[in-house]
Amino acid sequence: MPDAVITAGLIVIGDEILSGRTKDRNIGHVAEVLTSLGIDLREVRIVPDIEAEIVAAVDAMRVRYSHVLTTGGIGPTHDDITADSIAKAFGVAIDVDPRAAALLEARYGAAAMTEATLRMARIPAGAALILNSVSAAPGFSIGNVHVLAGVPPIMQAMLDDLAPRLGTARRMLSRTVVFRVGESRIAAGLAAAQADFPEVLIGSYPSFDDQGYATQVVLRCRDEVLLARVETVVVALRDATA
Numbered sequence: 706m707p708d709a710v711i712t713a714g715l716i717v718i719g720d721e722i723l724s725g726r727t728k729d730r731n732i733g734h735v736a737e738v739l740t741s742l743g744i745d746l747r748e749v750r751i752v753p754d755i756e757a758e759i760v761a762a763v764d765a766m767r768v769r770y771s772h773v774l775t776t777g778g779i780g781p782t783h784d785d786i787t788a789d790s791i792a793k794a795f796g797v798a799i800d801v802d803p804r805a806a807a808l809l810e811a812r813y814g815a816a817a818m819t820e821a822t823l824r825m826a827r828i829p830a831g832a833a834l835i836l837n838s839v840s841a842a843p844g845f846s847i848g849n850v851h852v853l854a855g856v857p858p859i860m861q862a863m864l865d866d867l868a869p870r871l872g873t874a875r876r877m878l879s880r881t882v883v884f885r886v887g888e889s890r891i892a893a894g895l896a897a898a899q900a901d902f903p904e905v906l907i908g909s910y911p912s913f914d915d916q917g918y919a920t921q922v923v924l925r926c927r928d929e930v931l932l933a934r935v936e937t938v939v940v941a942l943r944d945a946t947a
Contacts, residue, residue, distance in 0.1 A: 711874045713739055714748040714766040718759060718777035718787055719855060722751055730857045731776045738864055743874035744772070754778060759790035767794075767850055772871055774864075777855030779844065781821040787852060788845075792829035795847055802828035805843050812841035836866040846870070875927045880936045884943050887911065887918040894942040895922065898935060904928070905935045 715735055721727040732749055739746045747770060752758045759778075766773045778787030792799035805826035810818055825842035828834065835844035835851065837859055844853045844863045851871075853863045884891055888911045899907045906925040911918065922939055926932040 709874060711742075711744045711772070711872050712770040713744050713746050713772040713774060713871075714750070714770040715746060716759070716762050716766065716773065716775040717749065717751045717855075718754065718775055719751075720754045720784075722777070723753055731855070731860050734857070734861060735774060735776070735864065738868060739871075740877065742868060742871060743876040744871060745877070754784050754786055756786055756790045756793065759787060760794045763791060763794040763850055767848060771849060773850045775850065775852050776860055779825065779842070779852060779854055781824045785824065788827050788829065791847060791850060791852055794850075795829060795831075797830040797847070799827055799829045801826045802832075802834075804828075804834055808834075808836075808841045808843060835863045838862045838866075877925050877927055878929060878932050880924045880932060882922045882924070882936065882939045882943055884920040884922060884946065885916065885918065886920065886946050888920050890946050891920065891922070891942060894946075895939075898938050898942070901938070902931065902935045904931060907935070907939075 715732065717729055717732065719727065722729050736746050748766065750762050750766070752762050763773060775787060778785045789799055801823050805828050806818070806823060809822055809826055813822070828845050829847050832845040832847040835846060835853065837843050837854065839859045839862045844851070846852070846867070851867055853860045888909050895907055895909055904926060908923045910921045910923065912921070913919070924932060924935050924939065926935070
């Protein structure tokens with residue numbers, strides 16, 4: 706795998722997410738798929754169905770990360786404004802794309818090609834389609850921005866089509882060491898380990914169960930040898946505080 710790090714940001718679009726009416730089911734799936742490709746998901750933003758907010762998020766993130774994925778807002782109703790917002794962010798026109806319209810007509814027939822249906826075929830100029838095996842209406846990629854549906858099964862189908870185009874990098878490896886003490890007991894030791902091994906991500910995650918305090922210390926790094934060295938240090942800390 707190439708040594709270069711590939712990064713990504715995710716923009717979740719929808720008033721229904723921010724209001725709590727709809728519980729997001731896409732972030733975790735996107736994170737898992739990107740991790741499997743060796744791509745680091747660095748940021749997730751949730752923005753409302755407001756054009757200026759979508760454009761601002763896209764403009765900020767597309768210069769920061771290798772890829773930006775968006776979910777939501779590409780359906781047939783008036784409040785589905787993602788495609789128009791992306792077109793505005795890139796300064797290109799948007800109209801019914803013959804490729805997208807053909808996909809919809811092949812699935813639903815000519816009689817179903819209403820104005821509402823054709824809204825789902827509006828694609829910014831110059832964009833590549835992201836195929837959707839569930840309902841045919843495609844997503845699209847323009848530049849390094851990839852626009853996916855919000856409905857989880859459809860989003861997942863689109864991501865399956867998109868994933869091979871995102872590239873791959875060395876996967877992040879991880880090890881978990883479980884302590885049966887609270888975080889305060891090991892905070893200084895973990896801080897020292899992090900200072901000694903800045904290339905390794907060291908995370909501490911506390912919990913409490915019927916046996917008392919527990920802390921999972923998760924170590925993440927792309928270098929297997931370095932990861933093993935840090936694991937040895939953390940295991941020694943666990944044994945010293947048992």
